[in-house]
Structures are given as structure tokens and as C-alpha cells.
Amino acid sequence: MTVTDVCRTAAEAWSAVKGLTTARKNALLLDMAAAIEDNRAEIILANDADVAAARANGVSATLVDRLTLTERRMTGLVSAIRTIADLPDPVGQVVEGWTRPNGLLIERVREPIGVVAVIYEARPNVTAEVAALCLKSGNCAVLRGSSMAMATNKAVMAALDSAIARHDAVPAGVVRLITDPSREAAKELMRAKEFVDLLVPRGGPELIESVERHATVPTVIDGAGNCHVYIDHSADPDMATAVTVNAKTSRPSVCNAMETLLVHEELARDWLPGVLDELASAGVEIRGDATVREVWPKAVAAREEDWGTEYLDLVLAVRVVPDVGAAIAHIDRWGTSNAEAIVARDIDVARRFAREVDSGSVFVNTSTRYSDGGEFGYGVEIGVSTQKLHIRGPIGLTALTTVKNVVWGTGQTRVV
Amino acid sequence: MTVTDVCRTAAEAWSAVKGLTTARKNALLLDMAAAIEDNRAEIILANDADVAAARANGVSATLVDRLTLTERRMTGLVSAIRTIADLPDPVGQVVEGWTRPNGLLIERVREPIGVVAVIYEARPNVTAEVAALCLKSGNCAVLRGSSMAMATNKAVMAALDSAIARHDAVPAGVVRLITDPSREAAKELMRAKEFVDLLVPRGGPELIESVERHATVPTVIDGAGNCHVYIDHSADPDMATAVTVNAKTSRPSVCNAMETLLVHEELARDWLPGVLDELASAGVEIRGDATVREVWPKAVAAREEDWGTEYLDLVLAVRVVPDVGAAIAHIDRWGTSNAEAIVARDIDVARRFAREVDSGSVFVNTSTRYSDGGEFGYGVEIGVSTQKLHIRGPIGLTALTTVKNVVWGTGQTRVV
Known part of the structure; x- marks a missing residue:
């Protein structure tokens, strides 16, 4: 036949x-x-x-x-x-x-x-x-x-x-x-x-x-899942760490795993090094922009193509951004319309991210890993x-x- | 540019x-x-x-x-x-x-x-x-x-x-x-x-x-609108005539106009000649199968390709069918998934047609001409x-x- x-x-x-x-x-x-x-x-x-x-x-x-x-x-x-x-x-x-x-x-x-x-x-x-x-x-x-x-x-x-x-x-x-x-x-x-x-x-x-x-x-x-998590400076720091680690390490080989972490510049010195230490100790290779490498020197230099790569592996691109607008612009440029998340306490920032990010699913104060038919309650996807x-x-x-x-x-x- | x-x-x-x-x-x-x-x-x-x-x-x-x-x-x-x-x-x-x-x-x-x-x-x-x-x-x-x-x-x-x-x-x-x-x-x-x-x-x-x-x-x-109207033997004859004439003649050049009329065989002798007279007097050319030509000799012989033609003109293909199942099978074979109608008083026949006909819109006891954004209440389509x-x-x-x-x-x- x-x-x-x-x-x-x-x-x-x-x-x-x-x-x-x-x-x-x-x-x-x-x-x-x-x-x-x-x-x-x-x-x-x-x-x-x-x-x-x-x-x-x-x-x-x-x-x-x-x-x-x-x-x-x-x-x-x-x-x-x-x-x-x-x-x-x-x-x-x-x-x-x-x-x-x-x-x-x-x-x-x-x-x-x-x-x-x-x-x-x-x-x-x-x-x-x-x-x-x-x-x-x-x-x-x-x-x-x-x-x-x-x-x-x-x-x-x-x-x-x-x-x-x-x-x-x-x-x-x-x-x-x-x-x-x-x-x-x-x-x-x-x-x-x-x-x-x-x-x-x-x-x-x-x-x-x-x-x-x-x-x-x-x-x-x-299609591909080049998923982003943006951590706003208004985020609860512990929640930000928990969501970041979960989105990257709970199952790195699947399409809803985070591939790029975007971090508000106000968090670069105080919050970022700690979470990168935690990720590194879980075996994650960090590829960062200049600011990331300044605050956390063990990071490899991220190249342009890192922003567009779905690693499906224990590798993470990290970028420091001035504000939520820059995070949204980065996602507009590099995202694959699969799943993106924000951690923020500021309601205006959270709602703007939810409204403006053009993706299949947007997660506020939770992990991209929930982009899944079972987790949505659909039974089997x-x-x-x-x-x-x-x-x-x-x-x-x-x-x-x-x-x-x-x-x-x-x-x-x-x-x- | x-x-x-x-x-x-x-x-x-x-x-x-x-x-x-x-x-x-x-x-x-x-x-x-x-x-x-x-x-x-x-x-x-x-x-x-x-x-x-x-x-x-x-x-x-x-x-x-x-x-x-x-x-x-x-x-x-x-x-x-x-x-x-x-x-x-x-x-x-x-x-x-x-x-x-x-x-x-x-x-x-x-x-x-x-x-x-x-x-x-x-x-x-x-x-x-x-x-x-x-x-x-x-x-x-x-x-x-x-x-x-x-x-x-x-x-x-x-x-x-x-x-x-x-x-x-x-x-x-x-x-x-x-x-x-x-x-x-x-x-x-x-x-x-x-x-x-x-x-x-x-x-x-x-x-x-x-x-x-x-x-x-x-x-x-x-896409194309090769629209069908099926008249069941349970139909109210006056309603059947009104819907048929409306579907064909109210605006023949548009995609929701009827192009093929399917008629239950019990209506071939009594109801069909009258409606074909009315259509002919409105200038419609009738292309019929053997039974249609028998009961209404002025009809041109329909060829296979007539069932697949969207005339967008005052031309109508007419076929006599043994029952609603044969009408549905004809639509399955020749329809373009635009709009199809049935006229029937028998609730089981009407509901079966509505359920089984695989088309964008199915009309029960009304004209295919209502397949239109304005008529659906969408304002402008x-x-x-x-x-x-x-x-x-x-x-x-x-x-x-x-x-x-x-x-x-x-x-x-x-x-x-």
C-alpha cells in the first residue's frame, strides 16, 4: 500500500x-x-x-x-x-x-x-x-x-x-x-x-x-521551544530562584524547559550570582552577556546564536536587561512562541508582560514547565x-x- | 518597495x-x-x-x-x-x-x-x-x-x-x-x-x-461554493419551493447560491415539475438526471461535471435521490464545504442531515443564502x-x- x-x-x-x-x-x-x-x-x-x-x-x-x-x-x-x-x-x-x-x-x-x-x-x-x-x-x-x-x-x-x-x-x-x-x-x-x-x-x-x-x-x-524566563526587580527573590531552577533543571530535554534567563539589571549583583551558583552545582553550563560575566566570572561568553538556540540540555543563556520592555523585545526577537515566564511582584509589570508577550503560553510567577496538556487539565496531549x-x-x-x-x-x- | x-x-x-x-x-x-x-x-x-x-x-x-x-x-x-x-x-x-x-x-x-x-x-x-x-x-x-x-x-x-x-x-x-x-x-x-x-x-x-x-x-x-439544497419527502411543499427559488435566484452570482438541487424520489412527479417551471420562468437553465428529464422534459441532460460545477449563474443541476443518505453521500462527493440546506418536516431526517453533512454551514428549513457574516450577526465579514x-x-x-x-x-x- x-x-x-x-x-x-x-x-x-x-x-x-x-x-x-x-x-x-x-x-x-x-x-x-x-x-x-x-x-x-x-x-x-x-x-x-x-x-x-x-x-x-x-x-x-x-x-x-x-x-x-x-x-x-x-x-x-x-x-x-x-x-x-x-x-x-x-x-x-x-x-x-x-x-x-x-x-x-x-x-x-x-x-x-x-x-x-x-x-x-x-x-x-x-x-x-x-x-x-x-x-x-x-x-x-x-x-x-x-x-x-x-x-x-x-x-x-x-x-x-x-x-x-x-x-x-x-x-x-x-x-x-x-x-x-x-x-x-x-x-x-x-x-x-x-x-x-x-x-x-x-x-x-x-x-x-x-x-x-x-x-x-x-x-x-x-515546533521548537526556545523558552524564556524574565526575573523582574520586583520579584520575590526566593520564588525567582525556585522558578528559575525548576524551569531549567527539572527536565532539560523537553520543549518547555527554559533556554534563556533574562534578569533585571538591579538584580545582577545581589540575586543573580546565587542562582547561577545553584544552577552550576546542578551541572548547568552558563553562557552570559558581559554583565553576567562581570558578576559571575565562571560564565562562558554568550554569542548571538546562543539567544536563538534550543539547547534541550543543561546549558543556559543568561542576559541582563534594563527593564521589562527590553525583556519583551528580546523575546519578540528570539522566542519561538512556545512558553515564556515572568517572576514579578509589581502587578503592572506582570500584566504588561502577560499582555504583550506574543507566545502560546505566558506564565506569571510560575514555571514554563507547566506548558503541558496534562498540567493544563487536558488529560493527554x-x-x-x-x-x-x-x-x-x-x-x-x-x-x-x-x-x-x-x-x-x-x-x-x-x-x- | x-x-x-x-x-x-x-x-x-x-x-x-x-x-x-x-x-x-x-x-x-x-x-x-x-x-x-x-x-x-x-x-x-x-x-x-x-x-x-x-x-x-x-x-x-x-x-x-x-x-x-x-x-x-x-x-x-x-x-x-x-x-x-x-x-x-x-x-x-x-x-x-x-x-x-x-x-x-x-x-x-x-x-x-x-x-x-x-x-x-x-x-x-x-x-x-x-x-x-x-x-x-x-x-x-x-x-x-x-x-x-x-x-x-x-x-x-x-x-x-x-x-x-x-x-x-x-x-x-x-x-x-x-x-x-x-x-x-x-x-x-x-x-x-x-x-x-x-x-x-x-x-x-x-x-x-x-x-x-x-x-x-x-x-x-x-474557496468555492458548490452549495446543495436537499428536499426531503417530508418537506412542507410550499416551504420547499420558497427555499429552492430563493437559494437559486435571489443572487445567483454569489458563493452561497445553490448550484445543485437534490430531491427525494417521492417528490419527483408531484412537486418537482412545478418548482422547475417556476425556476425556468425566472430564467434558470435546468440540467437534470434521467428521472428529472422524464418528469420535466425541458431539462438538459446533466453530465458528471455538472455535479462539480459552481455556475455562479442562472443554471441549476438537479438530481433525484432515493433518500437522505444518498443526498448526504452526493454532498460528500461533490460539496465544497461551504453551505448546504435541507427542507424537511421529519425531525430525525433533519437532525441526521445537520449532523452528518460535513460543511462549513448546514441550514435546516432555510436558504443557503444565509451563509453570510452579516446574516450571522457578525456585522461585516x-x-x-x-x-x-x-x-x-x-x-x-x-x-x-x-x-x-x-x-x-x-x-x-x-x-x-
């Missing part, structure tokens, strides 16, 4: 999926969770093969870690599917409605989108989670995982297929895995305009650039949107729907 | 525009309306030149009509700007908000998008209306009208500029007209990804295809979206905003 054929199959299956009741969808999801549990041994075995191959190919320890399905992760995956079954169904929700002077009742109603394609990297839990999120929202899913996780993904798909096969109302094409690992196959997916209603690419800059260049299908881009249209920030189940207008009349006709 | 330079100027102007208060924006809009009134004579003179040139070039009467700014249309244009000043400002609206168990308050807030570009055809009223809609929603506008209307558009822009110049807080670049009429200039606009946050193309299939092929900027597509993401159906002021997450904390830090 070509990629286009896979997408066509999904599109043909959609007419059966979009009308499923919530009860039926939830029953399917619970069966999917049970099937994963029942096939736990086979899935782990397949994953062992993927991990062994990755190791043999000299893949980095970080990537091998992401690829590995431990027992704990398997349990997490199964419980994620059950969480999705428990989430409220967004389909059929009347978002708003009103009656016009001529008596027409206009309702704006959430509906499934159609065929949702997701391109993702090594984490094999994504396969089952995205399948469950798409089905819950009445969509079909076309999944393109990493070639590195192919054996695992096939084993997961086999388990999901066995659950789907037990539901007569649900055709086999509702979730489809693309098994061709070539870049050409990915491009074909990006261009399957006739059959794909939404593509969510989750990955590094190379994938995003490829999507921007080749995609003709509608996309919600899960598809990713984090760095674009402005359709959805910004964490992408929950609701973002997998579209809003249709339904207009109820009693025979009204229009004059002009 | 290259097109990219124009877009850069608009992007630079945005930081001043996005923070304007509603009062300031409304004052600017009222000054813009006054400036159009003050320069009425110059604008009409420029329009006379455009119209004369169009006539000399053998442009069709319909297009010349669209191009012509009559006194009545000038008055309509000025009052449209005042209507926009009166509309509620979507910027700053808190769409939803909730508090998490850890005390984080999450607010989802409407914000301007940035630089909005619009490509449109001959109607010169669009220039001022789109400028007003963009400014009201805190955006900058880059306008690319038809070369045929260039003199008119320049005269309108001069009037708008004179109003903008009277507002110190508003930089000159907030509304920009692209004066290079070449296709290359349009393509450059479609690719000005660094500066354009949203492109709305309004035009025929050629423009839409060009956007789908070349655009790298985010788009909301105002930017167009009608035929895509699924961001906005479906009539595009009002609200669709020119994006929803940002603002998270208020008290020092929370994340554990994992």
Missing part, C-alpha cells in the same frame, strides 16, 4: 467513525487498553529488538532511553488510554448559539475533523495515545513513527487492530501505521491533501522545516502548538475538532 | 497596533470613515477611470458592475466602517478560564494575530472594509486588490492614510496596499512567512489553486472559510484573533 492508499483507506473509514456515540468510542478505547495489556509480552519483545538495533547503530543514550518501553511506561501507556476514555467527548458540544432577529437559530457545534496524521519520533507510547485521542474525537488516525521504533509500533498496532476487529461498527482503516520509513513516504503524507484533514508534526527543526517546505495538507505545528491559527499552546482533545455552523429555520428566505 | 518590504513594514508597525485600546481604535475607524466621505469626489473620479479602462479592455458587464463604486455603494462603504467601529472588540476577551488543583489559574485570552494579508478581486469596497476589520482586531493589514481597481484602491488608501496620519500612536505602515499587479508579487506575498501571520485569499479557483501551491504563510481559504481549521463558514472579526494561554501562579514549580 502506498502512503496515499493508506490515507485513502482512513478517509473512507471516517464516515463510519465520525458518527460513533461516546459510549461506543469509550468501549473501543477500553478494549484497546486491554489489548495492549494482553499483548504486553509481544510488545516488550518487539521493543527489545528495536532497542538492541538502536544500540548497535550507535544511537545516543538519550534517544535509546526515549525508545525503551519499560514496564512502568507500558503501565503508563495503558492508563493513558483509559484516561482518554474518561475524558469528556468534545464532539457535539454546542460552543455557542444565538437567535437572529428573523428567528434563525445559529448553533456552533464541535465536529470531528476527519483524517488526522501525526509524524513523531522515537517514543513508542505516542502510537497508542494518538490513536486513542483521534478515535475519541471521532477522527481516523494515520501514524508515522520513527523507523527506529518500527517493530514496537507494529506490535502496538497489531494489539490495537485486534481490539478494533472486535467492533463491527468500526472499519479496519480507522488507525493506520505507515511502515515505509523513507523520507519520500513522509513527503507523500505531507501532500495527501485529498485525504488528510490535519497533520501534526512532532519533532526537531529538520522535520518542521520539511513540513513548512512540502506540506499542502493543513497543519498544526509542534497531542503536542504543543507553536503556531497562531486554530490552537496555541498545549493541544488537547478539543483541538482535534472543528466547529460547524448549524442554522435552524422555519422557512426563512433572504431578500437580497 | 518590494512586497516583502511592505510586509516587513506592516510587521514592524504591529507592535504599536496590538496594544491600542478599543477607544483609540474606534476613534481611528471613525476618522477613516470621515476621510472616505471627505474624499468621495476623488475616489469616484479614480473609480471612473478604472471603470472606463475596464470597459475599453472588454471586461464583462458583471465584473464592471462589481468594480463600479456608485454613490449608494460609497455610502454603504462608509457605514460599514462605522458598523465595525460599533462592533464589540474581541481583543482581550477571556474565552475560558479555570483553576487547577495546584492553584494555577489558566486563562485563554483573545489576542490580535499580527499581519493579516488579503488577496481579493474587483470590489473596491473591500479595501476599506478589510482595513477597518484588521485594525479593529489589533492587526496590521496588507491588501492586494485587483489591478483593475488599482486607481480606486489607491484613492481609498490615500484617504485612509490621511486619517491614520492624524493619530500619533498609529504608525503609517498599519495598512499597506500592494501596488505591483504582477502574479510574481502575489506569490511573494504568499511566501512572506517571516512577516505575514495570516493570508485570506478571496477569489476564483485559479487564485485558490495558486495559494495551495505556493503559500507558505498560514491561510484561511475563502472578511469572507467565508471553506477549510476546517481555525474557522469554518462566515469569517467575522473574532476569527482575526488568536487565543493565548495566560497562567497565573504563586510560585508553583513542577516536580517531574
Whole structure:
């Protein structure tokens, strides 16, 4: 089957999926969770093969870690599917409605989108989670995982297929895995305009650039996270330290980790050296501007490109700024519209930052690490949107729907 | 100035525009309306030149009509700007908000998008209306009208500029007209990804295809309107006739006019001939399937391509179908996701059609002609979206905003 054929199959299956009741969808999801549990041994075995191959190919320890399905992760995956079954169904929700002077009742109603394609990297839990999120929202899913996780993904798909096969109302094409690992196959997916209603690419800059260049299908881009934290001189110093350390060190490899710290100049001498000591003792390399190096000489000199780098590692760029306006201007210039935070006690400064920073999510007196579907209360997320249209920030189940207008009349006709 | 330079100027102007208060924006809009009134004579003179040139070039009467700014249309244009000043400002609206168990308050807030570009055809009223809609929603506008209307558009822009110049807080670049009429200039606009946050193309299939092929900027597509009306056998016959005639004949040249009539087979002998007589007497050419030609022999034979044609003219394709399911399947196959209607008294049939038809707007017991921002109560519309993401159906002021997450904390830090 070509990629286009896979997408066509999904599109043909959609007419059966979009009308499923919530009860039926939830029953399917619970069966999917049970099937994963029942096939736990086979899935782990397949994953062992993927991990062994990755190791043999000299893949980095970080990537091998992401690829590995431990027992704990398997349990997490199964419980994620059950969480999705428990989430409220967004389909059929009347978002708003009103009656016009001529008596027409206009309702704006959430509906499934159609065929949702997701391109993702090594984490094999994504396969089952995205399948469950798409089905819950009445969509079909076309999944393109990493070639590195192919054996695992096939084993997961086999388990999901066995659950789907037990539901007569649900055709086999509702979730489809693309098994061709070539870049050409990915491009074909990006261009399957006739059959794909939404593509969510989750990955590094190379994938995003490829999507921007080749995609003709509608996309919600899960792009880079060059996240900023600005510490205002009005900040509570202990809170400033706690948020800074949390944003950088609690999980440096994820997109909501801080990459640049902006500090008000009044804090450069008294507060900054202490927090840099604490970060350094946690293993963070500091790259600072001239003022930073003056007050904390162990810092490496930051170069222009440091402001634009998403390290995803224990490295931090630090800049001293004269005021909140300069911090906002720095973020305007270098930010990736993912997540930015401020620590401030001055209400005007905090509200100005919240209003003027043009980013998916702005955090006041808390850490950028909360830019996450789970932390927002969405249950399980598809990713984090760095674009402005359709959805910004964490992408929950609701973002997998579209809003249709339904207009109820009693025979009204229009004059002009 | 290259097109990219124009877009850069608009992007630079945005930081001043996005923070304007509603009062300031409304004052600017009222000054813009006054400036159009003050320069009425110059604008009409420029329009006379455009119209004369169009006539000399053998442009069709319909297009010349669209191009012509009559006194009545000038008055309509000025009052449209005042209507926009009166509309509620979507910027700053808190769409939803909730508090998490850890005390984080999450607010989802409407914000301007940035630089909005619009490509449109001959109607010169669009220039001022789109400028007003963009400014009201805190955006900058880059306008690319038809070369045929260039003199008119320049005269309108001069009037708008004179109003903008009277507002110190508003930089000159907030509304920009692209004066290079070449296709290359349009393509450059479609690719000005660094500066354009949203492109709305309004035009025929050629423009839409060009956007789908070349655009790298985010788009909301105002595409074709191959609109359907299905008459169920449960319909009130008089209502069915009134809606059918209205949907086809009240304004056949617009995108919400009906192009295909689908009729339940039980109505083929009794109801259909009468309505086709009425349509024919209004000058409508009927292209029917075999059953239609049997019951109404004057019909031309419909060919496969008739089901896919947006006539925008007094031509109608007519098909007899066995039931509502067949009508929905026909719309699935041939519809353009713009507007579809059903006339039915059977509540199950009506609700099934409303639920299953995958279109921007579905009308029950009323005419597709109501697919219109004004009729929805949006005041003035930017167009009608035929895509699924961001906005479906009539595009009002609200669709020119994006929803940002603002998270208020008290020092929370994340554990994992």
C-alpha cells in the first residue's frame, strides 16, 4: 500500500467513525487498553529488538532511553488510554448559539475533523495515545513513527487492530501505521491533501522545516521551544530562584524547559550570582552577556546564536536587561512562541508582560514547565502548538475538532 | 518597495497596533470613515477611470458592475466602517478560564494575530472594509486588490492614510496596499512567512489553486461554493419551493447560491415539475438526471461535471435521490464545504442531515443564502472559510484573533 492508499483507506473509514456515540468510542478505547495489556509480552519483545538495533547503530543514550518501553511506561501507556476514555467527548458540544432577529437559530457545534496524521519520533507510547485521542474525537488516525521504533509500533498496532476487529461498527482503516520509513513516504503524507484533514508534526527543526517546505495538507505545528524566563526587580527573590531552577533543571530535554534567563539589571549583583551558583552545582553550563560575566566570572561568553538556540540540555543563556520592555523585545526577537515566564511582584509589570508577550503560553510567577496538556487539565496531549491559527499552546482533545455552523429555520428566505 | 518590504513594514508597525485600546481604535475607524466621505469626489473620479479602462479592455458587464463604486455603494462603504467601529472588540476577551488543583489559574485570552494579508478581486469596497476589520482586531493589514481597481484602491488608501496620519500612536505602515499587479508579487506575498501571520485569499479557483501551491504563510481559504439544497419527502411543499427559488435566484452570482438541487424520489412527479417551471420562468437553465428529464422534459441532460460545477449563474443541476443518505453521500462527493440546506418536516431526517453533512454551514428549513457574516450577526465579514481549521463558514472579526494561554501562579514549580 502506498502512503496515499493508506490515507485513502482512513478517509473512507471516517464516515463510519465520525458518527460513533461516546459510549461506543469509550468501549473501543477500553478494549484497546486491554489489548495492549494482553499483548504486553509481544510488545516488550518487539521493543527489545528495536532497542538492541538502536544500540548497535550507535544511537545516543538519550534517544535509546526515549525508545525503551519499560514496564512502568507500558503501565503508563495503558492508563493513558483509559484516561482518554474518561475524558469528556468534545464532539457535539454546542460552543455557542444565538437567535437572529428573523428567528434563525445559529448553533456552533464541535465536529470531528476527519483524517488526522501525526509524524513523531522515537517514543513508542505516542502510537497508542494518538490513536486513542483521534478515535475519541471521532477522527481516523494515520501514524508515522520513527523507523527506529518500527517493530514496537507494529506490535502496538497489531494489539490495537485486534481490539478494533472486535467492533463491527468500526472499519479496519480507522488507525493506520505507515511502515515505509523513507523520507519520500513522509513527503507523500505531507501532500495527501485529498485525504488528510490535519497533520501534526512532532519533532526537531529538520522535520518542521520539511513540513513548512512540502506540506499542502493543513497543519498544526509542534515546533521548537526556545523558552524564556524574565526575573523582574520586583520579584520575590526566593520564588525567582525556585522558578528559575525548576524551569531549567527539572527536565532539560523537553520543549518547555527554559533556554534563556533574562534578569533585571538591579538584580545582577545581589540575586543573580546565587542562582547561577545553584544552577552550576546542578551541572548547568552558563553562557552570559558581559554583565553576567562581570558578576559571575565562571560564565562562558554568550554569542548571538546562543539567544536563538534550543539547547534541550543543561546549558543556559543568561542576559541582563534594563527593564521589562527590553525583556519583551528580546523575546519578540528570539522566542519561538512556545512558553515564556515572568517572576514579578509589581502587578503592572506582570500584566504588561502577560499582555504583550506574543507566545502560546505566558506564565506569571510560575514555571514554563507547566506548558503541558496534562498540567493544563487536558488529560493527554497531542503536542504543543507553536503556531497562531486554530490552537496555541498545549493541544488537547478539543483541538482535534472543528466547529460547524448549524442554522435552524422555519422557512426563512433572504431578500437580497 | 518590494512586497516583502511592505510586509516587513506592516510587521514592524504591529507592535504599536496590538496594544491600542478599543477607544483609540474606534476613534481611528471613525476618522477613516470621515476621510472616505471627505474624499468621495476623488475616489469616484479614480473609480471612473478604472471603470472606463475596464470597459475599453472588454471586461464583462458583471465584473464592471462589481468594480463600479456608485454613490449608494460609497455610502454603504462608509457605514460599514462605522458598523465595525460599533462592533464589540474581541481583543482581550477571556474565552475560558479555570483553576487547577495546584492553584494555577489558566486563562485563554483573545489576542490580535499580527499581519493579516488579503488577496481579493474587483470590489473596491473591500479595501476599506478589510482595513477597518484588521485594525479593529489589533492587526496590521496588507491588501492586494485587483489591478483593475488599482486607481480606486489607491484613492481609498490615500484617504485612509490621511486619517491614520492624524493619530500619533498609529504608525503609517498599519495598512499597506500592494501596488505591483504582477502574479510574481502575489506569490511573494504568499511566501512572506517571516512577516505575514495570516493570508485570506478571496477569489476564483485559479487564485485558490495558486495559494495551495505556493503559500507558505498560514491561510484561511475563502474557496468555492458548490452549495446543495436537499428536499426531503417530508418537506412542507410550499416551504420547499420558497427555499429552492430563493437559494437559486435571489443572487445567483454569489458563493452561497445553490448550484445543485437534490430531491427525494417521492417528490419527483408531484412537486418537482412545478418548482422547475417556476425556476425556468425566472430564467434558470435546468440540467437534470434521467428521472428529472422524464418528469420535466425541458431539462438538459446533466453530465458528471455538472455535479462539480459552481455556475455562479442562472443554471441549476438537479438530481433525484432515493433518500437522505444518498443526498448526504452526493454532498460528500461533490460539496465544497461551504453551505448546504435541507427542507424537511421529519425531525430525525433533519437532525441526521445537520449532523452528518460535513460543511462549513448546514441550514435546516432555510436558504443557503444565509451563509453570510452579516446574516450571522457578525456585522461585516472578511469572507467565508471553506477549510476546517481555525474557522469554518462566515469569517467575522473574532476569527482575526488568536487565543493565548495566560497562567497565573504563586510560585508553583513542577516536580517531574
